Amino acid sequence: MSAFLVENAPVIAVAVSLLSLVFSFYLIRYILRQDPGNEEVQQLSRSIQEGARTFMGREFQYLALFGVVVAVLLFLMPKTGLPTTVGFVVGTIASGLAGWIGMWIATKSNGRTAHAAQHSFSKALNIAYSGGATMGFTVVGMGLLGLSLVYLGFPEHSHAWLGYAFGSSAVALFLRVGGGIYTKSADVGADVVGKVEAGIPEDDPRNPGVIADNVGDNVGDVAGMGSDLYESYVSAIAATMFLGKEIDFTSTFPNLGYEELGLKLAFLLGVAGILASIIGYFFVSAEEGGDVSYEQQAANARSALNRGTTVANVLAGGLIIGVIVLVIPGGASAAEVISDAQAGLDVRWALFLAMLTGLVTGVIIGKATEYYTSENSPVKSIASAAQTGAATTIIEGLGTGLLSTVVPALAVGAATIFAFYLGGLFGIALASLGMLVTLGVVLSTDAYGPITDNAQGISEMAGLGTAVRERCEALDSVGNTTAAIGKGFAIGSAALAALAWLATYFSEAAAQNLLSLEAGVNLMNPAVLVGILLGAMITFYLASIGIHAISRGAASVVTEVRRQFDEIEGVRSGDTTPDYTTCVDIATSAALREMMIPGIVVLVAPVLVGVLPGLGVEALAGLLTGVLVTGFLTAIFMSNAGGAWDNAKKYIESGVHGGKGGKAHAASVVGDTVGDPLKDTAGPSLNVLIKLMGKVAVIFLPLFAYLVG
């Protein structure tokens, strides 16, 4: 049994990831069978779908161009050229496909959710959650499937898996960074001309930018978030494979009977997580409310969603213990089996606890995020500061955002030390996998939020009436809590995944004789210190680029919306449908233009630091550390400050401090507007960038070895 499991682990992984994909096809069929609603809803849905297609089309056009250039460069690398390139191409396609499917089904679900909300709360919830789950199971299915196939194709070439992970980074770069810029450019651009200049309400179909804005919600929270977590997921498995293959289990267990146990373990753990997630899905059933209020129904639904995640996590824990007990013989301590581990604990328990460490870290970061961004004392302080104006609102929010980094930093710090103690560098990779192994069900809940958000927008634009709007709002409120936790989860998983890449970098550099694992990377070498400084600076620089990009991107949209109002007859009066697609196209082009510089910086900086005289491989380790540490904290700061301002505004709108329309509300709107580019563009971009740099560093190690040799 155990020999069968280990030897066929990649094949089992192929089978289970296909199962995950089949499951998501089943969900897609369920959604498509639902009533798409009346003509107006369908028309709006179609506009959003067309806009999403335009956005994705243009993104992928440039992604393809970028992919070809990168593929050629990778192919030219000494020794590792071919496998890296094949892995990269497969990874880009798999990740791109997952993003496409996620976006497509989200735009199919929102109109149907709005329509279903006319008749049944639980039906609407089911459709929205199924839309999210399609994304979730497509992501983990594609992620594990591609990685297994690439491994089966190149079992001896670790650079093939690396290339695969790098491909998912490329897609995340376009959908998370580019998508983040797109979202806010469209949002701000549409608002400036619509609300401020033309004086028409938000989400008014007369505004040529309104569809671009609606598409943006899907781009940021579905495609962006999805590709980000896809990358983290693939990173966690690939890093576990990398670090697992270095462990020689057979020296401690000579009668083991199978090889590459550490590496194969990565596949089996991924399999356990997917199976647990699928089962978890079926525990999310929304009961028909009957007589109870929407609030009560929403509360029921919320606990149903939580139940799914909890069941999946507990089940995954059980399956993981089962896998570990089956394939790893007991009786030896972690320190005996793994050269850099220190724990005297049985290796089975040590590895399980390392994974658990990651899971607990994820929960702590999520809860901390929820505390600082939900209706608790920090948000209430911001709302209270809003009474004395915009300046105090901003100051209070900045202070809150900075303060909110403390607990996550302590959690990640403790996890790092603990996981390393338990399993060495491999333990760190396992911690990141522990956090991400049930991504299927976690992402289902995350992607549910934006679908209900869009459904609410459609119900408003199509004038479905107050009752439907209220039902959609209740649906949306379910998503809000999980969304806050989801944001923290995305940042935390990015940090752990980046940490796993740093561990991989150390291990691979040592394997290529560029570093000695014993002598290590000396912090007293000023090049290392300067590397850390440059890494921290790059974080600040990329954040500034993300912030500035919005101003320029929005300006392009403003020009186009103004042009349509002025030049196309009937748009202003509502007699002619505006040219929504051109607005989407222009916002997309602006986003692609603005992501050029951060993209180039992230790809070129590690290579430059690696080859420049006076710097080198050790300085590059410093650079990765600096980027990781400050990128992680800055992402939390920006995400939580933005979230806190957002909810302070909502809190005031609930009737406190003068309520909507009062002076405090005006100040809170300023806070919310300042927070938007921080939480939706600059912050999330850092997730992708800290992971990407680690991969670039590992990929280019052969080049550094070639130059040194």
Add this chain to the structure above:
Amino acid sequence: MSAFLVENAPVIAVAVSLLSLVFSFYLIRYILRQDPGNEEVQQLSRSIQEGARTFMGREFQYLALFGVVVAVLLFLMPKTGLPTTVGFVVGTIASGLAGWIGMWIATKSNGRTAHAAQHSFSKALNIAYSGGATMGFTVVGMGLLGLSLVYLGFPEHSHAWLGYAFGSSAVALFLRVGGGIYTKSADVGADVVGKVEAGIPEDDPRNPGVIADNVGDNVGDVAGMGSDLYESYVSAIAATMFLGKEIDFTSTFPNLGYEELGLKLAFLLGVAGILASIIGYFFVSAEEGGDVSYEQQAANARSALNRGTTVANVLAGGLIIGVIVLVIPGGASAAEVISDAQAGLDVRWALFLAMLTGLVTGVIIGKATEYYTSENSPVKSIASAAQTGAATTIIEGLGTGLLSTVVPALAVGAATIFAFYLGGLFGIALASLGMLVTLGVVLSTDAYGPITDNAQGISEMAGLGTAVRERCEALDSVGNTTAAIGKGFAIGSAALAALAWLATYFSEAAAQNLLSLEAGVNLMNPAVLVGILLGAMITFYLASIGIHAISRGAASVVTEVRRQFDEIEGVRSGDTTPDYTTCVDIATSAALREMMIPGIVVLVAPVLVGVLPGLGVEALAGLLTGVLVTGFLTAIFMSNAGGAWDNAKKYIESGVHGGKGGKAHAASVVGDTVGDPLKDTAGPSLNVLIKLMGKVAVIFLPLFAYLVG
């Protein structure tokens, strides 16, 4: 000659620092001989003096308490107890005295400057500049004098010098961190009740908080800035002594004829800098303008101030070359003489170039600060963003602040690598000394600004008329350019000084066998990585504390100002002089209360990290690195964002985008208000904290050795 110089270097240092102090007494006499102005000016001046006395008195009361506690703790340290304690006590007294004198003379100069401005522009400038120079020469005089005396008292105990430097940190903690909180609490508190609630103009004598606010200008920019730079200056010399004593010149130059050359060099370089600064002072002569406009006179004065600094720097360069050539024999390369240096260059040139590196870095950071905060394209972009409201103003400013870290980070990075290449860790200490050696004249110019600022306030409150106000404004404009450069200089010097302490930490930990200089501090040790993460987190945490402290501090002032308006008859109408002193006292108490937590964190965190299981001496190196890197960048971000918002407001007030009172102006006021706590409290506090942590780490090394051993 050379043997005489080296052997008597500390005595020469005593003599020259006494000369510096005599020079500042001469300046004090000059100022006190000037006409203190009419009764109203004198009355206001007296109120400010009394307020300053109240502030300083209360600060020193707590400082004394804090000092006694710390002295007792230091005394209990194994082995190094007595010398550290003596050094600490002397250092605290010397630094406190310098701060007291600086504050006192600043409050004596401002009324006299205002009075002189009634008759002569150049006379007013002379008084203000002499006031600044009193501060400058007291600081360098006291700094070098105390350090030399402590060395003469304990020539064998390096911990005595360390204790001395630590004493200056304690004072900086109270005057820069506490003072920063005081300044903004008083400012915001006075404005909230005065301008917003009571509707009386700024700087109105009826406002009970107005003197607290005026005292605050002196606290922040004179006492705070002075104590910060005092600490950097002492740090640079002390670190040079520490790292210099490790260099064995006699092994390369057996016929040298004198010992401890590296250590003694620190004194001689300090002496060269003071002499050059004193001579530089005499090149700052403001010619009587005659018929030319105030603007023209201001421009003349500005170039006179710059001339002083330039002359002092060139002269210092010449003197330093002279000293080096006299005391270090040529003919051996830096790499031969200094074990961790790499340069093949003659050691004389290498050491001079290392110092020059620091000076150039200071200039680059100053110029970058000037670019981002003066009327250039970044400030104009913020002003232009103000046209679309407060939110865009804030976003643009945040982006600018983050972007402004790039050049300083590159400059410090290059300087670190270059200085280490030239002179090893000793080279890094020399770089920080190179930046600070002419502090006497640099600080003169820095402290000139707030004096003219206060003079302007007094002329307004005393109603001296438009002509005088214009003259004072012209005087003030001279200070503004130099102030921007000065702020960058303070941050840059703090970074280099902190770097020098990090180098000292490495060197001392190695000397005490807690680290091996060869094996070093391994970044692949997760404890080190976690140390860096914790360091970065502490920076964010301290920044959040600094920001939040203002809200609470201001609230205390608001309550007191309201009480006086309500309870004391005649205050509102102006018939009774308000109780200014109580407001000062309350703001000071609030500041002291608010600085408790950051003070404790900075003192306790390094010790905790050093002794906690799983962390330790290597993790502490990581902590120092994390704090240094992110503290440096965050200080620049906050200082420059604040400066840019400030000047965007001034730019709009000059008549652009609707000028004063327009919508853009209102938005720019929000930006300025947000920037205030960043640039005047949170940012500058980080300067002190990054230097302080390095010292705490070195001081507690014997404790760690004791625990390990």
